[in-house]
Amino acid sequence: MGLIHQYRNNGYNIVLDINSGCIHVVDEVVYETVALLDQGKDKEEILESLRGKFPEGDIQTALEECEELIEGGMLFTEDIYKEAIQNFTRHETVVKALCLHIAHDCNLACRYCFAEEGEYHGHRELMSYEVGKQALDFLIANSGSRRNLEVDFFGGEPLMNWKVVKELVRYGREQEKLHDKNFRFTLTTNGVALNDEIMEFCNREMGNVVLSVDGRKEVHDFMRPFPKGAGSYDLILPKFQKFAESRNQDKYYVRGTFTRHNLDFSKDVLHLADLGFKQISVEPVVAPDEAEYSLREEDLPIIFEEYDKLAREMIVREKEGRGFNFFHFMIDLTGGPCVYKRLSGCGSGTEYLAVTPWGDLYPCHQFVGEEKFKMGDVFHGIQAPEIREEFSHCNVYTKEKCKECFARFYCSGGCAANSYNFHGTIQDAYDIGCELQRKRIECAIMLKAALAEE
Template sequence: MVHQFENNGYKIVMDVESGSIHVVDDVAFDVIPLFEKNSLNEIVEQLSDRYTADAVRESYNEVKELKEEGQLFTEDNYESYMNGFKAFKPVVKAMCLHIAHDCNLACKYCFAEEGEYHGRRALMSFEVGKAALDYLVKNSGSRRNLEVDFFGGEPLMNFDVVKKLVEYGRSIEKEYNKNFRFTLTTNGVLLNDEVMDFVNKECGNVVLSTDGRKEVHDKMRPFRNGKGSYEMIIPKFQKMAESRNQTNYYVRGTYTHFNKDFSKDVIHMADLGFKQISVEPVVAPPSEDYAITSEDLPELLEQYDILAKEMLERKKNGKDFNFFHFMIDLEGGPCVAKRLSGCGSGTSYLAVTPWGDFYPCHQFVGNEDFLLGNVFDGIKRTDLQDKFKLCNVYSKENCKDCFAKFYCSGGCAANSYNFSNDINGSYDIGCELQKKRVECAIMLKAAEADLI
């Protein structure tokens, strides 16, 4: 499959299956879509009103050479490989520990219902967390590096258990030849020097939740009394980012129908000094006034273009920052299985509730149709796990012929389910946004190459 697009003055051609990216001139850009179904003479004739015959022939030969080298028009040989995944026993490598089903904020778009997850408020006990870590070690096979995310709600509402679980994890690493990589996601309300010192010592990454400009953040992330939280958390987050030398963290925001000009929020965070930024589109039913609609798409797509151009200018001036969704590896990247099956929800990745129940990921928590088992008895719904094993770009009709499939890995299974009632369905708005992000990311790579 070949995908062509123009962005910021660059004419770019992607060979999807090989991963090859080409920045081409006008002639090649027009020759390539005609190449496979037309002879050289036919292409010369069709483009005679734009280019000389010699120019077309030269371009044609260059395209032909790229095809022969396996850099254009390559075939997809991965589908049979992915269909064999059902036979493999899952190896768990990551867990999302819901250390607290409670929160001190009342974020309006929260899928966790202010931490309750359609159930009850609760804090994870050390015993449940210990059982979860034991299960992870026992079921991780030969994999040495294990990922554990302390999540909520707000995990700092149960900080003592977080500390005890990290201590326990460290105590068994050598015995089982494992290395725990801990992550903490926090809204910042309870962040203080003690927490920062602990996180900097023990956590490989930290996610700091903020939505950008004060008016945007305070509208969607207030305290329960309605007061905004921006003024309290931003100085803490700035201190946290600096204490980590501006690496191994993200300020992570959510944009909604109310801030369709979200590039301004990203720029605002960059102007505050943050170097690692992620802003995600809200995922919400159309009944919510903050939900993104298909009518919002033109403006949102333009925002990614605006952001990409701004980032390029800042890089030229030595004021660059990273935007998570524009970070793309064109040379290495994840292994093929990871690129085709995504996060591994329900198989290599599990979410654990405060009382020890397993769900495929945090977005499924509370929906008992997706209850897989628990930390004490293991996985009981192997039939459900088998469905997640085979959830990949080839099981999703809308993904098979999409140029972005190797970059988005089929998208989020939870979003697909929530909008199509099928983990192998799709969330169309999310797909359009993802495709634009991939195009912008590739354009930035092309532009950065010009700067070298």
């Protein structure tokens, strides 16, 4: 029927009602009863099928419990938003976030960098204050009545253009008072140029900071070296620890990438946790098949086991009072999948745009340099509305691979750039990414179930 997803993990029998987001941790008899109901079996057929395996009274009770859940809208629920998608995609789009490529330059030479040492298929350049100022003006002018706006200072390496970052924050603070807006600034950095002055400024002005580190020293130094080959771990690690502490272990996260060279990435996550970091993200590399470090289909069983290992260890640590957040296991299960997110996804190309150092607009940072996706510039606005239109109609209801996937309302169709890079269209999905997303959601639900027992 495609309305539920069932799985077993770490001793838990879990039933997810896909459309409502309701999660049920059940015993064996209910688990098997639900499976038979999903096959379209009626009461008598279920009794016949399970008789001899479970006491008849338990089967009857399981059937009654399932009936109550169905009547209560918590099991086998229909998707009530499917018909609303047409109206949603016609709503007026406002821009609420910009990714400012403040520096197309970098002081590291990371092996997996999609930006080619910050150059993005082009040349090295730093954003001028004038271009950045115009970008903020564009955001204000195109944000409609939305008050809260977000600006991410990105690169390359943003600290290579730190003076302009500070000037733009100052300008933004002036403008938010004049236009009744509230800017939330964020910064992504590799930490090489990080110092006390920068940390103090960020702690005053940045709503979030992303600190790039891949985990264990040998893993990090192999994938994130300086251009001449030396590793960067020993330089950045103490600074990142100090920065995280100065932010009270909140409103930041350390972000790593795992590749085929460290399929045992749970060790990297736990290494970062052991160093004291409480907000951690270690994410799978997305790379062409020919790249020697790219993930392959045959790697999936190993990666799945790593996610299971990590989830089990996180339960232990949480119960011992030394828990931490792992970005990919953080899903909100309290109110079911967010209706807005299930329809809009990440907002790239519509609500969220990337700005190059010279002011060109692209759907997101991963499309920068792909000339066919250039949408306009911050001086003249959107000049290719057909691109925005294409992105606004990209959702889980238009993608064939999403229609039967239980995870569709949690990932909202996945990354458009990954789809384009692997299939030549934003209306497809990166298959290995989908497999990993499904596994992470299963682990996240199990983790919540285990901790709810306390």
